[in-house]
Amino acid sequence: MTSISPRTSGRNDAIDALVRNVVDTRYEDLSQGAVDATKTFILDAFGVAIVGTLAPGVPETLGLLSDWGGKEESTVLVSGERLPAPSSAMMNSFLMHNQEFDPVHDLAVVHAFTTVLPVALAVAEAHGGVTGKELLTAVALGVDVACWIGISSRSPIAHFRPGTLGAFGAVAAAGKITGMDQATLTHAMGIVYSQISGTLQPHTEGVQVNSMQTGFNARGAVTAISLAARRIQGPAEVLEGRYGYFPLFEGEYDVEDLLANLGRVWQVERIGHKPFPSGxxxxxxxxxxxxxxxxxxxxxxxxxxxxxxxxxxxxxxxxxxxxxxxxxxxxxxxxxxxxxxxxxxxxxxxxxxxxxxxxxxxxxxxxxxxxxxxxxxxxxxxxxxxxxxxxxxxxxxxxxxxxxDQLLGHPVRPLNRDQHLEKFHACWAAGASHLPEGNRDRLAELVDGLEDVPSVEEIIRLLVP
Known part of the structure; x- marks a missing residue:
């Protein structure tokens, strides 16, 4: 339960480097590969959210969140309900994960987009005036945070990383969208750490709540951002403290690669497609x-x-x-x-x-x-x-x-452009018959040119009746 490379005297918790990179990085700092991969997997995540509406538990969960009600500030994809940002983020994350078809970082064992993207969309709508370029940058950075933490673990996976790591990445994305400074975003990381959840027991038993765990953490991420914005404080040693994430949730870890290559190597470039809707x-x-x-x-x-x-x-x-x-x-x-x-x-x-x-x-x-x-x-x-x-x-x-020696869909054996679109089209055909037919190709076009889209709402409008 220790670090392979323990913190040297004077080095801050690794969360500091991650947060600083999120705050300081601009769209122009991203590699072209990171930009392209982010756009590819945003579209992929939209597709799997569409077929996610067909999964068991969706009407019941959406009905409960609608019954709870609240401020109508963010959109539930595909069906179009307007809910408070924490509720819409939870629901959209559930939609993206419940068919086991969402993009994944194989080495980190995390479906980073599945928590990062719903939170980024919910907060962008609630915040207002967020451009496609800002969304793209925030999502790329959020995915980076989640995956860097995951690949730094040296112990067998013991908790549900799509949830636990997704929470950190989602807070990073939302903090970037809302323009948080380093101190405030660090507090938000501490606040979300106080809420993160995710166990492999539902995975082992194959029960429905397994696919909801990313949603619970998406809801927690929006809550953390909102509380930090109101000057609520969170713990600082989030990853490496005595009771930090690595000691409690992972075990042995090594952050030297993270510290050396953060901002140089973009983990979103190492995300892969899932060609089949299964684990x-x-x-x-x-x-x-x-x-x-x-x-x-x-x-x-x-x-x-x-x-x-x-x-x-x-x-x-x-x-x-x-x-x-x-x-x-x-x-x-x-x-x-x-x-x-x-x-x-x-x-x-x-x-x-x-x-x-x-x-x-x-x-x-x-x-x-x-x-x-x-x-x-x-x-x-x-x-x-x-x-x-x-x-x-x-x-x-x-x-x-x-x-x-490597699975189909991994970055070294990627789906080509035609296969990527074929998957998206199949998902649309299965779950979006109630949406205007022309929206499918227009959505793909907008995501391809996401950096030029003036408002996130233009994209969301294509995903609702």
Whole structure:
């Protein structure tokens, strides 16, 4: 529970460097790669929010937030309700995460956009007069904060990082939008740290509240910004203090890379697409079975069994068996046997595969019973997703294997522009039939030129009836 590189005498808590970078960085300081990646994944997040409206729990959650009411200052995407900024940020974050389709930083294990973007939008609307360039800059910086903290951990993931780290990134983005100085933004970081939440228990059990944890932290981030603006004070040693984030939520950590490269290396450039709407750690198995099937032409009925040899973190979080009975949507999306079986039978994995009919499909269940995840005990790093090796044994004794050293969608194996837009179009078709047809392409155009958009409201108007 200690630092690998403990603080030297006179060095402040690492949160100081992160906050200072947020306050000092201008749009012009961002690399072109950071600008391009931010725009790419803002559009991607909008797409997954659209299909997020189809997930269980959405009407109930939105109904509750609407019943609570309050100041109508920020917009719920896709449906168009106007709610207080904390409520709209919570709801939009839930929409972006509940289908397990949102962009992710593989090494940090954080869906940074899923908390950062909803908070930035909610605060921008409430604040008023925020340009596209200001939104872009704030989101890039917020993602940077969340991911730098994540990759500084050297311990196995023990809490739900999309929530806990997303909260810090969201406060950074909102603080940038509202023009906070370093002292005030540091207080906001301390205030959000006093609220952050996120446990892997809902993930392990596959229950609905798992995908709401980013929303809880989005709500907390807006609250923190609002309280700090009113001069409420928060703790200063947020990350490295005796009871700071690293000692309590992570364990061992090393911030030397963060301190050396902050403002030089932009973590948003290391964000990746999720090509399938399932837990990122299941993607290796899905991709491998699709690749081997295409190469060798076998069918599901030809398969005797499948073994997925995966790193410890993958095995621990998604190596679960399917079991008997109908799984929940969340459990199925976080289960290698289910996701791999769907890929083999459907030649892809998409939203409808996790609907009521898809979850109880006997063909999927039967094939999943022949798929097993095995922990690769030769891997000692508790925070990596690859390599993953899939072995398929056919009934005639033939065996096929494939090792993936990186997952599809990672920056070194990115989706191309056409694949990126194909995913966005598929999400729009699935969940935005009530929106004007022309809004889809106009939204993509505006996000492509986000730095020239005069008002954030121009974008939001395209995402509501």
């Amino acid at each position: 990122r750690l299941t993607h290796g198995a899905a991709e491998a079975v699709l690749t081997l099937k295409e190469r060798h032409g076998f069918k599901a009925e030809d398969i005797k069994d499948i073994e997925a040899l995966v790193p410890p973190m993958v095995y621990r979080l998604v190596g679960r068996p399917l079991g008997s009975g109908t799984p929940s949507l969340q459990y199925a999306k976080l289960c290698i046997p289910f996701v791999a079986a769907v890929a083999l039978l459907r030649d892809t994995v998409f939203i409808h595969d996790f609907g009521a009919e898809g979850l109880r499909d006997p063909a999927v269940h039967e094939l999943a019973s022949r798929i097993t995840a095995v922990e690769d005990l030769t891997i000692t790093d508790q925070n990596i997703m690859v390599p993953q090796t899939l072995r398929i044994r056919l009934n005639d004794g033939t065996e096929h294997a494939l090792t993936l």
